[in-house]
Amino acid sequence: MSLQVETKRIGQVLCVQLIGELDHHTAPIVRDVIETEMNKSATLHILINMKRLTFMDSSGIGMILGRYKQLLQKGGKMAISDIPANIYRVLEMSGLFKIILIADSEQQAISRLEVES
Amino acid sequence: MSLQVETKRIGQVLCVQLIGELDHHTAPIVRDVIETEMNKSATLHILINMKRLTFMDSSGIGMILGRYKQLLQKGGKMAISDIPANIYRVLEMSGLFKIILIADSEQQAISRLEVES
Amino acid sequence: MRRKNRMELTFLSQSVNESFARITVAAFISQLNPTMDELADIKTVISEAVTNCIIHGYENREDGIVSIVAEIEGESVMIEISDRGRGIENLELARQPMYTSKPELERSGMGFTIMENFMDECTVTSTPHEGTKVVLRKHFSLSEELLN
Amino acid sequence: MRRKNRMELTFLSQSVNESFARITVAAFISQLNPTMDELADIKTVISEAVTNCIIHGYENREDGIVSIVAEIEGESVMIEISDRGRGIENLELARQPMYTSKPELERSGMGFTIMENFMDECTVTSTPHEGTKVVLRKHFSLSEELLN
Ligand SMILES: Nc1ncnc2c1ncn2[C@@H]1O[C@H](COP(=O)(O)OP(=O)(O)O)[C@@H](O)[C@H]1O
Ligand SMILES: Nc1ncnc2c1ncn2[C@@H]1O[C@H](COP(=O)(O)OP(=O)(O)O)[C@@H](O)[C@H]1O
Secondary structure, three states: OOEEEEEEEEOOEEEEEEEEEEOOOOHHHHHHHHHHHHHHOOOOEEEEEOOOEEEEOHHHHHHHHHHHHHHHHOOOOEEEEOOOHHHHHHHHHHOHHHOOEEEOOHHHHHHHHHHHO | OOEEEEEEEEOOEEEEEEEEEEOOOOHHHHHHHHHHHHHHOOOOEEEEEOOOEEEEOHHHHHHHHHHHHHHHHOOOOEEEEOOOHHHHHHHHHHOHHHOOEEEOOHHHHHHHHHHHO | OOOEEEEEEEEEOOOOHHHHHHHHHHHHHHHHOOOHHHHHHHHHHHHHHHHHHHHHHOOOOOOOEEEEEEEEEOOEEEEEEEEOOOOOOOHHHHHOOOOOOOHHHOOOOOHHHHHHHHOOEEEEEEEOOOEEEEEEEEEOOOOHHHHO | OOOEEEEEEEEEOOOOHHHHHHHHHHHHHHHHOOOHHHHHHHHHHHHHHHHHHHHHHOOOOOOOEEEEEEEEEOOEEEEEEEEOOOOOOOHHHHOOOOOOOOHHHOOOOOHHHHHHHHOOEEEEEEEOOOEEEEEEEEEOOOOHHHHO
């Protein structure tokens, strides 16, 4: 598969590491993993680590927005960290930066998610 | 360009390092570099280092055979070192191993070229 | 001499072919010696256009045909992506940022906006029940060494 | 369900397209999850067949059209490479290891031998003055995870 998803929990944050390419073909994989994890226990926040994401198009934006809306209902927040330059351009255009927390590193994202909650 | 050629001289050996992909499109680059170097001074032997060659097809075989024939006339020998597995299969099929010296490393190739000359 | 090159690609409307399509176009464009950023942008727009053919044009049927034509002339590239699917009724509406006809599929409605922003030119023509064609153009500034 | 997929590619007979062709076919085949060795072998045979169309079929004219069709069915792949060039008079002679009609171009005559050895099947049909078609087949053993 051209996308791998790795998850771990740190406090109240579900950390999702994406490895590979996120498009219409692979977006359902991420959605399913996150929904499964969120059903397991009351996750408050989600952090998507994009350090090893090599490609993302607007299908990624749609998937992120979908998770964001689900989180909002439960009072949770969303963050994205380690955004590669090419993906930054796509995210910027979508206006996602206005509603989602952006961080340079996973650690920074987690502490900001926890402080603000 | 999808192929880079680096050359250096060690004693009587012209060492040619190939970086990238060797096919019908790029073979003339190697031929030209080697011929220019051979015209500069009396090279006796040629070593082709394939460590960073990622692709080679039968156009590479033709180019190597062409250089081999030129060397033979001048009494020189030819060696190839650091052959990647995929290229090994192509070279093996061509029967080139019967006439050209094969070595694991550049150093091994050079000492064998010099001993045998 | 002005360099000219051309390729045509067709494939079935299967989502597994989205990455195939962007790799292929990127490989074709690479003879223009694009920067990493330019190559990433090209991959993104191809992915947008091809995904649209599959999701919207053929509504996820897997037996539709997606076509890509790419032409290099000098330092410019023209890429045409087309399907023979359902077509677009209202082109102006479709091109609005954030507009999508398939919010239930978690579409963001940003496809055309990305194509317009990442390319120099983006022309869309469509006929309902016949299909849709997107023509993208971009100019690359060749590095000196390649101009010889 | 048996997986089925298909693509068609055409491009001009320019040597810069040799690497483009092998990257494209390799990208298409990658959905079968081939090993690195299998992928390398596929790239080599595509390079051999496409180079032959350019050098022999079109005798280095740059405006000929090279076609590739690739079909995946289950775990098998069929790849057809064809040109509408000069064709081959004597097919048996052409397929002999080390035979080349263009020794002055430093050809090794190993193209067909490599195609035959790296693939399960290699069929060549040719009509003088009309063109040449090479059909290659290979079976891949899918890894378990992909069979689901
Ligand atoms: N190839 C196509 N065939 C039919 N309709 C299309 C096609 N491409 C785009 N559309 C229409 O244009 C709308 C906007 O497209 P786009 O900006 O890419 O956003 P999205 O794909 O996220 O919906 C789509 O929702 C669809 O209604
Ligand atoms: N597409 C083609 N069109 C015309 N002749 C061809 C074609 N492919 C191969 N041939 C003929 O078959 C011969 C053997 O081909 P091959 O084994 O690939 O070796 P090489 O390309 O090194 O000559 C060629 O020299 C040529 O005469």
